[in-house]
Amino acid sequence: MSKRPIGYFVHHQGRGHAERAAALANELVTQRPITLFCARDDIFPALDERVQVTTIPSLFEPTGDEPAALSDHRTPETLHCAPLGWRSVRHATATLLQWFDQNDAALFVTDVSAELGQLARIASVPHVAVLQHGERDDMGHMASYESAVGILAPYAAKLEQPGRPAWMLGKTHYAPGLGISTGRMPSREEARRRLDLPQDKRIVLVVAGSGGGGMPTAPLTLGARDDCDALWITIGEISSEWHETPPGNLAHKGWVDNPADWIAAADGIVSSCGNTTVHMVCAAGKPWIVVPEWRYFDEQLCKAEALTDAGLAAVTKTWPSHTGSWRKLWDAASRLDTEAQQALIDEHAARRAAIWLDELATRIWAGTGVQAERQELPT
Secondary structure (H helix, E strand, O other): OOOOOEEEOOOOOOHHHHHHHHHHHHHOOOOOEEEEEHHHHOOOOOOOOOEEEOOOOOOOOOOOOHHHHHHHOOOOOOOOOOOOHHHHHHHHHHHHHHHHHHHOOOOOEEOOHHHHHHHHHHHOOOEEEOOOOOOOOOOOHHHHHOOOOEEEEOHHHHHOOOOOOOOOOOOOOEEOOOOOOOOOOOOOHHHHHHHHHHHHHHHEEEEEOOOOOOOOOOHHHHHHHOOEEEEEEEEEEEEEOOOOOOOOOOOEEOOOOOOHHHHHOEEEEOOOHHHHHHHHHHHHOOOOEEEEOHHHHHHHHHHHHHHHHHOOOOOOOOOOOHHHHHHHHHHHOOOOHHHHHHHOOOOOOOHHHHHHHHHOOOOOHOOOOOOOOOOOOOO
């Protein structure tokens, strides 16, 4: 393979970054070499054997040998996380710079780090920024976006938040569904057979992500107790409090390897709005209550607003504290257009994004432009 390689930084918080990176890398490696850089190498789904993974130190987790004397220096507004004196950060950036130089990199993708996007630009390597929702119009983010030759948005254009400048939209490629399985979602009945769940019972699935400290179960006890004829099931990490009185119809399954099956089996979904969760629920098409979690830059709050504007979810910014709140939310969720949810997903998102990245790398080095285009798949 004679094409110049692409490097790809993968943030290791949560699972969405690794899932979409793996999906994209598995498609892209058929066209040109790709190396993933991440603080962890154990968070990726199955990777093509040709995909290289290089571990680097975390850019934001202290190791214990950081000099206290440098810890109180002000961070400039053009950066977010740039501590002084950290050997781990020096080692991580040195590893990237050495790879840029030794491999004559064609592109460097960041999912996500505004600092590494700017590092690539300073190192004279074309950069592609992965775009997330949130209040990201600060100097640090905008410098990274402006210096990028392309922007990859792992969501549908319909969910774009207002206020993005035209120059950003002009170089953005949308990849809705990137990172989830492109296979057919099982039917409700098929999924229940796989999971040994009753066919005749209403099931509410509560999906907890991995980017926070666990979903609170106290509000769920209220909803489940009021919905006594249904079976309420949680998957993922939860957090309980001493004063709860759990009803018998609330079960906790913990982490599961097949969340898509659990989502398909449910009659209604309660979740936060991490990127992977959003796409899995939309692919299934379900009555859906969204409770956004705290994230930097109000990422999930902004995504929840986009889901509300598109009429795809019943959103509440705080957990229901009484049964009346749950009833109002389920009433709103029952009136959602589940076909519109499913229409949001592109089953070829990973392949289209890989084609876009490969052709972008070719175009910019040939001097033929960087505008985003919707890629038609080869026949």
